[in-house]
Amino acid sequence: MHISSTQAVPDTADTPRHVAVIMDGNGRWAKERGLPRRAGHQAGTENIRTVIERFAQHRVPYLTLYAFSTENWSRDPDEVGGLLRLLEEMIRRETATWARIMSQVPNSRFYLKCKQLRDERVRGLVRAGFAAAGIAPGVAAGPAT
Numbered sequence: 013m014h015i016s017s018t019q020a021v022p023d024t025a026d027t028p029r030h031v032a033v034i035m036d037g038n039g040r041w042a043k044e045r046g047l048p049r050r051a052g053h054q055a056g057t058e059n060i061r062t063v064i065e066r067f068a069q070h071r072v073p074y075l076t077l078y079a080f081s082t083e084n085w086s087r088d089p090d091e092v093g094g095l096l097r098l099l100e101e102m103i104r105r106e107t108a109t110w111a112r113i114m115s116q117v118p119n120s121r122f123y124l125k126c127k128q129l130r131d132e133r134v135r136g137l138v139r140a141g142f143a144a145a146g147i148a149p150g151v152a153a154g155p156a157t
Contacts (some may be wrong), residue, residue, distance in 0.1 A: 030074035057102040076123040107141020
């Protein structure tokens, strides 16, 4: 058993092969702290690298991150636009780093599930990030199901 900063993590034999993370509650987190919702969404994106690092550290080979749910489309249009811009910024800034982190886990796959990734321009950002890291596109991103 290994101890992480937040909880005990089982040895590799007990480690799950696939974990899915739903990014939810960032707006509530901000509200509890008297911050605008955008601050919560920003904090959520900044935490993604840590999440990926922890799963790679514990050799979880498959990680799916759900970043933009269909329910998000029913929000205020300004908030939706802000979320999509934040998602694009995050993809531009972090994809190469995510690919490098996940490449430490043999035969690993990282899936970023987001309805917006049906947009070819955004998918291109993901592919470019992996290419910049020198990682073959075995690490995938795709639309939410």
